[in-house]
Structures are given as C-alpha cells and as structure tokens.
Amino acid sequence: xxxxxxxxxxxxxxxxxxxxxxxxxxxxxxxxxxxxxxxxxxxxxxxxxxxxxxxxxxxxxxxxxxxxxxxxxxxxxxxxxxxxxxxxxxxxxxxxxxxxxxxxxxxxxxxxxxxxxxxxxxxxxxxxxxxxxxxxxxxxxxxxxxxxxxxxxxxxxxxxxxxxxxxxxxxxxxxxxxxxxxxxxxxxxxxxxxxxxxxxxxxxxxxxxxxx
Amino acid sequence: xxxxxxxxxxxxxxxxxxxxxxxxxxxxxxxxxxxxxxxxxxxxxxxxxxxxxxxxxxxxxxxxxxxxxxxxxxxxxxxxxxxxxxxxxxxxxxxxxxxxxxxxxxxxxxxxxxxxxxxxxxxxxxxxxxxxxxxxxxxxxxxxxxxxxxxxxxxxxxxxxxxxxxxxxxxxxxxxxxxxxxxxxxxxxxxxxxxxxxxxxxxxxxxxxxxxxxxxxxxxxxxxxxxxxxxxxxxxxxxxxxxxxxxxxxxxxxxxxxxxxxxxxxxxxxxxxxxxxxxxxxxxxxxxxxxxxx
Numbered sequence: 001x002x003x004x005x006x007x008x009x010x011x012x013x014x015x016x017x018x019x020x021x022x023x024x025x026x027x028x029x030x031x032x033x034x035x036x037x038x039x040x041x042x043x044x045x046x047x048x049x050x051x052x053x054x055x056x057x058x059x060x061x062x063x064x065x066x067x068x069x070x071x072x073x074x075x076x077x078x079x080x081x082x083x084x085x086x087x088x089x090x091x092x093x094x095x096x097x098x099x100x101x102x103x104x105x106x107x108x109x110x111x112x113x114x115x116x117x118x119x120x121x122x123x124x125x126x127x128x129x130x131x132x133x134x135x136x137x138x139x140x141x142x143x144x145x146x147x148x149x150x151x152x153x154x155x156x157x158x159x160x161x162x163x164x165x166x167x168x169x170x171x172x173x174x175x176x177x178x179x180x181x182x183x184x185x186x187x188x189x190x191x192x193x194x195x196x197x198x199x200x201x202x203x204x205x206x207x208x209x210x211x212x
Numbered sequence: 213x214x215x216x217x218x219x220x221x222x223x224x225x226x227x228x229x230x231x232x233x234x235x236x237x238x239x240x241x242x243x244x245x246x247x248x249x250x251x252x253x254x255x256x257x258x259x260x261x262x263x264x265x266x267x268x269x270x271x272x273x274x275x276x277x278x279x280x281x282x283x284x285x286x287x288x289x290x291x292x293x294x295x296x297x298x299x300x301x302x303x304x305x306x307x308x309x310x311x312x313x314x315x316x317x318x319x320x321x322x323x324x325x326x327x328x329x330x331x332x333x334x335x336x337x338x339x340x341x342x343x344x345x346x347x348x349x350x351x352x353x354x355x356x357x358x359x360x361x362x363x364x365x366x367x368x369x370x371x372x373x374x375x376x377x378x379x380x381x382x383x384x385x386x387x388x389x390x391x392x393x394x395x396x397x398x399x400x401x402x403x404x405x406x407x408x409x410x411x412x413x414x415x416x417x418x419x420x421x422x423x424x425x426x427x428x429x430x431x432x433x434x435x436x437x438x439x440x441x442x443x444x445x446x447x448x449x450x451x452x453x454x455x456x457x458x459x460x461x462x463x464x465x466x467x468x469x470x471x472x473x474x475x476x477x478x479x480x481x482x483x484x485x486x487x488x489x490x491x492x493x494x495x496x497x498x499x500x501x502x503x504x505x506x
Contacts, residue, residue, distance in 0.1 A: 055392040058401025063329040098244035100287060100323075103399070125244055150454055151243035180454055 004031070004039040007072065011044025014064025016071040023072040033079040037116065041072045045114025053199045059103070066110040073113070087118040089209045092135045093144040094126035095178075096155035101148035104178055107198040108144060115202045128159040135172055142205055144195075147178040156181070157189035164190075173208045177201055216314050216354040217382045219271075220418055220444045225478045225503045228272040228316070228448060228486025229265035230496045232258075234463075236276075246288040248280045251301045258301070262308040268493040269500030272314045272484065274357060275301040277348065282340040283322035283332070294340075295347045302351035316357045316384070317348030319370050326365055334369060341373035349378040357446075358385040360423045360488075362398040364410045371414045384418035384446045384484065385411040389425065389433055396433050404436035412443055422448035423488040426465055427473030434480050444483040449473065451490035463490025467498035474499040 003026050010018040019041075026036050048065040051057045080087075091112055095105045102124045109119045120138055122130060135143050143163075147153045156176045163172050176186050177195040186194035193208055195201025206212070219226060236247050239257045251258060258276050265273055280298050282291040290297070298317070305315050322340065324332035345356060356374050361367035367385055374383045387407045389396035396404050404421075411419045419441060421433045430449040437445050451463035451470060474485045485503065487495050 055394050055397070058397060059399050060329050060401055063325070067328075098242070100244060149243050151237060 003029070004036065004043070007036070007040030008044035008047065011041055011065050011068045011072070012047050014061060014068050016064075016068040019068040020071040020075065023075045027075065027079065033076055033083055034085050036072075036076055037080065037085075041069050041076070042114060042116055045069055045111070049111055049114065049199050049202075053197070059107070062107065062110060066114070069110075069114055088116040088206070088211050089142065090118045090120065090138060090140040091142045091144055091205060092120045092122060092131060092138065092140045093146070094122035094131055095124035095146045095148075096152050096159070097125055097127045098155060099147050099149050099152040100124050101178075102146070104148065104198070105144075105146035108146065108177065108195065108201045111198045111202045112144075112205065115206070117202075117205065128155060128162050131159055132162050132166065132168070132172070136168070141171070142173045142175060142208055144175045144177070144201065144205070145191075147176075147181060150180045153178075153181060153185065156191065160190045175201060175204055175208065217417060219314070220382065220483060223444070223483060225482070226271040226314075226484045227269060227496060227500050227503055228446070228484050229262075229268075229270040229274055230487035230491030230493065231451075231489050232261060232274060232276050232318075233278065234489050235261050235492070246279070246285070246290060248276060248278070248285065248297050248301070249288070249290065251276050251297055251304065252293075255300070255304055258304045259308055262305045264493040265496055266309055266313055268497040269504075270313060270486070270496050272316050272355075272486065273305050273309055274316045274318045275305050275348065275353065276318070277301045277344070278318045278320035278359065279323070281319065281322050281337075281344045283324050283337060284320070287323060294343050298344055298347035299351040302348055302353055306352055314354040315352070316355050317345070317353035319344060319348070319356055319358045320360050321362065321366060326363060334365065337366060338369045338373055341370045342377055345370075345373045346377055349381055353381065355382045355384060355417075358383060358416070361385070361387045362402070363400045364398075364402045364407060367407075368410060368414045371411065371416050375415050382417040383415070384420070385416040386420050386422040386446060386448065387411075388423045389421055391425070391429055396429070396436060404433055405440040408437050408440035408443075412441055416443070418444040418446045418484060420446035420448075420482070420484070422446075422486075423450060426450055426452040427470050431473060431476050431480070434477055434482050438480055445481065446484035446486075447477050447482050448484075448486040448488045449491075450488045451492075451495060454490065465490070465495075467492075467495045470495050471498035471502040475502045478503060
C-alpha cells in the first residue's frame with residue numbers, strides 16, 4: 001500500500017498516532033502538502049462520510065476518524081499556509097442562540113474540514129450579531145446554522161435578515177440544518193441552502209461556492 | 213421500594229405520565245434556559261403538571277430532574293444546585309400524589325461525550341449520577357428512570373450509581389434509538405439487542421426506550437427488546453415526530469392513535485407504557501382507558 005493510501009486508512013480506522021506518523025513521513029519524503037491533504041486525509045474522510053451516510057458506522061467512529069484527521073492536519077497546516085494553498089473556502093458555523101445542542105453542528109464541522117474547507121466553529125448558543133460579525137472579520141463566505149429545538153429555529157431567520165440589513169446578501173451565503181429544520185423552512189426564511197444531513201451540508205456548501 | 217418492584221413483578225401494565233419538557237415550554241420556559249430551574253422559580257407549574265397527569269390516571273409520575281445531573285447543570289453554571297433541584301422536584305410530585313402513585317426520579321444524559329470520543333471521564337459522570345440519585349432517593353422516590361440515553365456506557369454508569377448507593381430502589385433504564393435501513397440504533401451506534409443485554413448486565417429492573425420515535429416505531433423497538441430479554445419492558449413514545457406549522461411546534465399523534473399503539477405494546481408484554489415529548493394528560497388518559505379496558 002502506498003503511504004497516502006496508508007494515511008487514508010489511518011483516518012478511516014480512527015488511528016491518530018498512525019496518521020501523525022505517516023503524515024510526518026510523507027512530508028519528509030517531499031510529497032506535496034496538497035496531495036497529502038487531498039489523497040490522504042480528505043480521501044479517508046470521504047470514505048468515513050459515505051460509510052456514516054449508509055449507517056455502516058456511527059457517530060463514535062466519525063469522531064475517532066476526525067481526531068485522526070486533525071492529527072495529520074495539525075502537521076500539514078503550516079505547510080499549506082507557507083505554500084499559499086487555499087482552502088475550498090471559509091465557513092462560520094454554530095448552533096443558534098438559545099440552542100445548546102451541538103452534536104449535529106460538530107458533525108457538519110468535521111465533514112466540512114474533511115472536505116477541505118476552513119471552519120470557524122463558534123460553538124452553541126451563538127447570537128446572530130456574533131455570527132455575522134465573525135464572518136465579516138474572518139472573510140468567511142458562508143454561515144452554517146444549526147438548531148435542534150423548534151423554539152430556536154426563528155433565530156436562523158434573524159441571521160438572514162441581519163445579513164440583508166448589512167447589505168451583505170449575495171456575498172455572505174447561509175445554510176441551515178438540524179433535526180426539525182426543513183428545506184421548506186429554509187426557503188421561507190430566505191436562507192440560501194438547507195442541508196438535510198452532514199454529508200448533504202457539505203454538498204450544498206460546495207454548490208453555494210461553485211466548487212467541484 | 214418494595215411496592216414498585218412488586219408492581220413490576222405482577223406484570224399488570226402500569227401507565228406512566230407524559231411529557232414534562234414540552235409542557236414547560238407551553239408554560240413559558242425560554243429556549244436555552246434550564247428546564248430544571250423552573251422547579252424553584254415556578255413550582256406551581258410543576259404541581260399543575262403532576263396534578264393533571266395524576267387525574268389522567270398515571271400510576272407513575274416523573275420528576276422534573278431529567279437534566280439535573282451536575283454535568284448537565286454545569287452548562288448553566290448550576291451544578292452547585294444539584295441537591296436542591298433534585299430534592300425540590302421530588303417533593304413537588306410527592307406532595308401532589310401522596311401514596312396514590314409512584315414517583316420516578318428522572319435521570320437523563322449528562323450531555324457530555326465520554327472518552328475517547330469526548331473528554332468526559334467515566335468516573336466523573338458516575339460520581340455526578342451518584343450525587344443526583346442520592347438526592348432523589350433522600351427525597352423519597354419509589355424508583356429511578358434513567359432516560360433518553362444514547363451511549364450504553366453512560367446509561368450503565370447511571371444504573372450503577374443507583375445500584376451502588378440505593379440498592380433497594382428499582383431502576384428502569386431507557387435508551388433512544390433512530391430507525392436506520394439496518395434496524396434501530398442509538399446515535400452512538402448501540403443496537404436494541406446490545407442495549408437490552410448491557411442494561412440487564414448492570415442490574416436494571418426494567419429496560420426499554422423513550423423519546424426519538426412515535427408509536428409505530430416504538431412497537432418495533434419493543435419487539436426487539438422482547439426478543440432480546442425477559443425483563444419487564446418500559447416504552448414511552450413521543451406523540452409522533454415534531455412538525456412545524458406556522459412557526460409553532462406540532463406533534464401529530466392524537467390521544468386515540470397513541471392509545472391504540474399502547475394496546476399493541478401491552479399485547480407484546482410491555483409492563484410500563486407512558487409518553488415522551490408532545491404527549492399530554494389527554495394522551496395519558498386515553499392510554500389509561502385502553503389499558504383498563506383490556
């Protein structure tokens with residue numbers, strides 16, 4: 001097995017020590033950081049995402065895979081920055097104000113990072129102003145919002161309205177998701193996209209940003 | 213307490229109460245606020261809820277302590293109130309029901325992920341459950357309901373906390389499952405059969421499922437538990453899955469629909485039938501009528 005396939009397998013198996021070791025090895029061999037990322041770490045996370053989608057594996061396996069991916073990413077990040085290799089885009093994510101649930105949001109964050117996006121995770125109970133301001137300050141182009149409670153869903157509409165009021169509509173896109181959040185609701189509040197699960201959220205963000 | 217264990221052993225169906233959380237939201241609980249804090253700030257609402265479920269014919273009333281473990285209360289900076297909140301919640305229900313119904317101390321998940329998936333240490337969660345259960349038992353619960361668990365290890369820690377500190381108090385342990393094309397699994401990947409075996413292994417007196425599903429799925433989950441275990445079963449469905457209509461939360465299953473499902477559950481040999489999110493005293497009254505009619 002070549003080392004990049006080995007790296008992908010380490011991610012799939014959730015073996016963070018192996019991923020750190022192999023990442024170090026391929027860096028030292030002079031493999032390009034972009035290739036290590038795409039053909040190693042992201043390739044592994046793609047398999048994890050697909051297996052999760054078809055219920056072959058469950059949340060614990062995804063969390064272990066994410067931990068392994070981060071172990072490689074930590075070593076790779078300085079090189080990616082040095083070589084000026086851009087991420088697919090910057091996404092601000094958070095559970096909306098009043099909502100303390102974050103498992104779904106965390107999964108979306110993992111999948112976005114695993115797909116090559118830069119993710120700024122604001123955690124849970126995030127006020128609309130914080131989301132929009134952070135996106136502006138960090139030059140993010142997408143805000144991803146999560147809600148598990150039907151009672152907090154209206155806050156998503158407030159974020160969309162705030163973007164509108166600040167004249168950022170079009171430059172700063174929104175995607176919403178969470179157990180009670182439907183595509184119909186997303187349309188009604190004027191969100192740009194709806195992700196019905198974590199994998200779909202990644203597809204939708206790609207679509208919003210016109211990446212392959 | 214012997215009485216509850218005896219009631220379980222008799223095998224005659226027992227009716228548990230319906231939702232507390234969704235009723236608290238109807239009574240002004242704000243999203244993001246701590247539901248357990250209503251025990252101290254608005255005790256009259258919890259009194260009313262208990263009264264309504266008692267009048268609806270519930271044999272078992274649950275305390276407003278679902279999130280009253282120190283780990284979960286710490287989200288609101290209220291972990292120091294663990295004892296006060298648990299004891300006050302028990303007293304409210306006990307004052308309403310006296311000896312006419314059993315009082316079940318609700319014990320929900322910590323909201324933390326255990327190592328290696330998260331950073332919670334089993335020992336810390338266990339000690340937290342010991343604190344919560346200790347308060348529930350000191351205030352006089354008849355049994356403890358470990359509820360809505362998705363991680364089997366965490367559910368076992370909660371059951372173990374009761375077994376170690378109050379071995380005379382029966383424990384009913386429920387997990388929450390999602391339908392997948394491959395059967396029912398908890399978010400953390402626990403199958404119904406694995407839950408049945410794992411909860412029995414730590415000595416739960418009754419096992420089953422609450423939340424996450426409406427009546428029809430719960431009948432299938434009950435079948436799974438029945439196939440895997442001879443223990444008394446406890447099943448508490450949601451009134452369907454929540455839908456939004458005009459920005460308001462609506463649960464689709466009407467009382468008579470849930471009552472018909474309850475009849476099937478009883479026919480499967482389920483001992484305790486109640487309701488979770490979205491169920492109301494009307495649902496419980498309908499279930500009571502069906503259970504008595506059979």
